[in-house]
Amino acid sequence: MYTKPCTAPSSEPRCQFDAPLPSSTSQTPPAPPWPYRPGLTPSPSPLRPHCLVKECLKLWIPSYNHSQVAHNTHGDETQTSGEQLNCILEVMGPSWAKKTKETYGAGLLAYQVFCDAHDIPEPQRAPIRANTLLSFLSSCAGSYPGSALANFTAGLRAWHLLHGLPWQINAEELKVILEGASRLAPASSKRPLREPFRVDTLELFHSLLDLESHRDAAIFACLTVVFYCVGRLGEFTVQSIKLFDPMKHITRAHVSHLHNLNGLPVTKFRIPWTKASPTGEDVQCAPLEGVTNPIGALKCHFRINPADPDAHLFTWKHPTSGLRPLSRSEVTKCIASLTAAHNLPNLKGHSLRIGGTLHYLLHGTPFDVVKMIGRWAGDSFTIYLRQHAMILAPYLNDTPVLLEFFMRYTMPPVR
The missing domain is CATH 1.10.443.10 (Intergrase catalytic core)
Incomplete structure (x- = not known):
């Protein structure tokens, strides 16, 4: 039986890890961010630089310090370096389209303003607790349509995922609050039905x-x-x-x-x-x-x-x-x-x-x-x-x- 000869290993092994990533940024300098709108201005914080809304997911850092020891689902202790975190952010960031990032960033902004208004300490903002999330969504119910609150929630979950934080929210409880919020949405937030082309x-x-x-x-x-x-x-x-x-x-x-x-x-x-x-x-x-x-x-x-x-x-x-x-x-x-x-x-x-x-x-x-x-x-x-x-x-x-x-x-x- 014919056997394919083994290929001798190269004298210089090819590195398969930590290869440089292609740049995802444009050569054109980004436009400066617009001023915050009245009523949606977060308290100044080094954790939340004033940036374009689509960049909030990446640049707004939870106070859950990544230099601290993180516990995975098995209870093991792991350490994520700042360089590794940057790599994770670069890989995961492009998976969301520009419009999605803007929508999610708007939800993250609303959440931080809510936390400021209710004096919620930074360490308690993330990982988010169930009662904090439900309080946030309930407070928005009379002002935003249900679809906006669903997007706010998705944005907060994406923020947690992007920064390696656990998302420990009961799905059934969240579903109930979102359905209730939809019923309480103001009539002004609901668009008239679009007529179909024929x-x-x-x-x-x-x-x-x-x-x-x-x-x-x-x-x-x-x-x-x-x-x-x-x-x-x-x-x-x-x-x-x-x-x-x-x-x-x-x-x-x-x-x-x-x-x-x-x-x-x-x-x-x-x-x-x-x-x-x-x-x-x-x-x-x-x-x-x-x-x-x-x-x-x-x-x-x-x-x-x-x-x-x-x-x-x-x-x-x-x-x-x-x-x-x-x-x-x-x-x-x-x-x-x-x-x-x-x-x-x-x-x-x-x-x-x-x-x-x-x-x-x-x-x-x-x-x-x-x-x-x-x-x-x-x-x-x-x-x-x-x-x-x-x-x-x-x-x-x-x-x-x-x-x-x-x-x-x-x-x-x-x-």
């Missing part, structure tokens, strides 16, 4: 936009693709035109035109990075009849706005600055302008995702298929349900219109 809304936008215009062609293509893919507008646009990154944002090279085994066409869009999936996700839609055909709108956009494969998917030609990626604000400004001028309902960017969900449900697409199209891990998409009777009608009748479909795909053929 196919006829897209048809109206088609008639109002100039599809020979560089900007309008890009926006209309974006609207139709996001709608029929049941996507998020932020996944197909950029937050800032200066922050376009082809490793994170969708480009023209991320579009594939495919056919299934029966010859049915489908277009796949590869989103390189999402908040839920840093390794990327795929979304799909198909060519359709009518003016809202997403693939037709995309081809029109490509004709009006030619660009390289590595350009942003909806790159458009600005009259003075040349090619630029399509920003979310550019799309939402267009939506707001058209809805105001034509007395349309409360349409926002997220209305596209709501509308796409309803579109497929109203056309009899099974709930689990819609869930897959929208990439929901749970059943949270049911909050988008409108027109319940229309959606459920096929499932409530004696002879559902989908019966033939189900029989064809669930029953084996007769031989």
Whole structure:
């Protein structure tokens, strides 16, 4: 039997530990932090330097001294050096997106202001005790919506995790207090329901936009693709035109035109990075009849706005600055302008995702298929349900219109 010869070890063993980490910081100096808002100003402390809110998780240090001996779950004593802690912070910090860091930092700020107001000593602020957390959330219940309190809690937990502190909060007790806080939330904190986009809304936008215009062609293509893919507008646009990154944002090279085994066409869009999936996700839609055909709108956009494969998917030609990626604000400004001028309902960017969900449900697409199209891990998409009777009608009748479909795909053929 052939035996692969052993490779002689190198005279200089390769170091596998403590390799230098790639820098995650931008070369551009960060903007200075804004002054604290009235009522949300913490007491001065060397533990909490005045910094950007997204940096609070990392730079605000608990008084639980890391030079002290920490006890793990087995009761063993371990020592974490300052250098090791910095390495941990560098590795864990990028796992949260910028917006998440800002949201969590705002919760941490509110918590520290609460502790200052109630004279809670620094050593008792972290690790946080159950009664302290519940008191904090209860005090916020009449001023903040339940979703904000859930984010505050998640931010405090992330802060503990980032600095190696134990999180010893009873999940059931926390669930009860968060549910109670949601009921006590002020009416002013609750947004009015966003109206969904519909196919006829897209048809109206088609008639109002100039599809020979560089900007309008890009926006209309974006609207139709996001709608029929049941996507998020932020996944197909950029937050800032200066922050376009082809490793994170969708480009023209991320579009594939495919056919299934029966010859049915489908277009796949590869989103390189999402908040839920840093390794990327795929979304799909198909060519359709009518003016809202997403693939037709995309081809029109490509004709009006030619660009390289590595350009942003909806790159458009600005009259003075040349090619630029399509920003979310550019799309939402267009939506707001058209809805105001034509007395349309409360349409926002997220209305596209709501509308796409309803579109497929109203056309009899099974709930689990819609869930897959929208990439929901749970059943949270049911909050988008409108027109319940229309959606459920096929499932409530004696002879559902989908019966033939189900029989064809669930029953084996007769031989």
